[in-house]
Amino acid sequence: GHETGGEQREAVERVARCLEGLGHSVEEEPxxxxxxxxxxxHLVVWxxxxxxxxxxxxxxxxxxxxxESVETATLACIRRARKTGALDISTAESIRNAESRQLxxxxxxxxxxxxPTTPSGPPLAGVPAHDDAAYADVERWIDDFYAVSPYTPxxxxxxxxxxxxxLGATEDGLPAGVMLTAQTLREDVLLQVAAQxxxxxxxxxxRPKVSAE
Numbered sequence: 001g002h003e004t005g006g007e008q009r010e011a012v013e014r015v016a017r018c019l020e021g022l023g024h025s026v027e028e029e030p031x032x033x034x035x036x037x038x039x040x041x042h043l044v045v046w047x048x049x050x051x052x053x054x055x056x057x058x059x060x061x062x063x064x065x066x067x068e069s070v071e072t073a074t075l076a077c078i079r080r081a082r083k084t085g086a087l088d089i090s091t092a093e094s095i096r097n098a099e100s101r102q103l104x105x106x107x108x109x110x111x112x113x114x115x116p117t118t119p120s121g122p123p124l125a126g127v128p129a130h131d132d133a134a135y136a137d138v139e140r141w142i143d144d145f146y147a148v149s150p151y152t153p154x155x156x157x158x159x160x161x162x163x164x165x166x167l168g169a170t171e172d173g174l175p176a177g178v179m180l181t182a183q184t185l186r187e188d189v190l191l192q193v194a195a196q197x198x199x200x201x202x203x204x205x206x207r208p209k210v211s212a213e
Contacts, residue, residue: 008116011168011176016114018200024193031113032102033154037095041157042142044084044092050074051081073128073135080138100158107160107183112193115151117164117177123148151179161187163194166203173208 016026054074058065065078107113128135128144135141146153155162161182168176182190 003119004116005120007121007168007170007176008119011178012114012116015167015178015197015201018197019114019193022196022200026114027110031106031154034099034102035150037099038153038157039142039146041092041095041099042153043139044088045096045157046142047077047080047138048084048089050077054078071130071135072133073130073138073141076136076138076141096157103154103158103160104184107181111182111186111189113181115179115181117151117179118149119147119151121170121172121176122174155179155181160184161190163190165194165197166206167197167201169206169208172210173206175203 020026054065054070055078058069063069065075067075070078128141128148130141135144152162152164154160161184162179164177164179166175167178170176180190180193
């Protein structure tokens with residue numbers, strides 16, 4: 001549901017052509033990802049996980065998580081998690097299980113899934129700004145997070161091994177990441193192909209227009 005920028009599409013297409021040149025078979029087929037199901041999952045799981053971590057860290061520091069000690073989005077997650085019950089967690093885990101099985105079945109037909117890492121160039125530091133007052137609304141925070149990074153949460157949630165490689169570049173010379181996602185427990189395939197791409201499309205000497213040595 002997120003528009004992918006031209007530089008990111010070009011990077012993915014270049015990598016696809018490189019893979020074909022290396023002897024791999026490349027097919028264009030979108031994975032069976034239910035965006036609304038993932039959103040429902042993350043509206044439960046992300047606030048609950050963030051609240052669990054924030055509360056534990058606050059206890060270790062002898063402090064209370066409050067507007068004075070944590071960002072707006074974190075505090076909103078804590079408040080939302082307090083209203084989360086066992087049924088909510090169970091429903092979210094059922095969604096995760098269904099989506100994991102669906103993506104797993106898709107990857108049974110392919111060795112790897114190739115996609116952009118982000119829909120546009122690297123996000124600016126502090127974007128999204130987690131202390132923005134608007135993020136007292138957890139749903140808005142999650143939607144804005146998705147706008148910046150809609151692809152990475154998929155493998156993070158379903159458990160597939162995944163890697164982002166700086167194989168493309170924006171007009172300013174910043175990395176345009178390309179992501180590979182493998183079948184469950186096939187880190188070996190993931191790393192082998194990543195190494196092939198690093199050798200065929202090296203980035204070690206690439207520098208953005210504005211950089212520091």
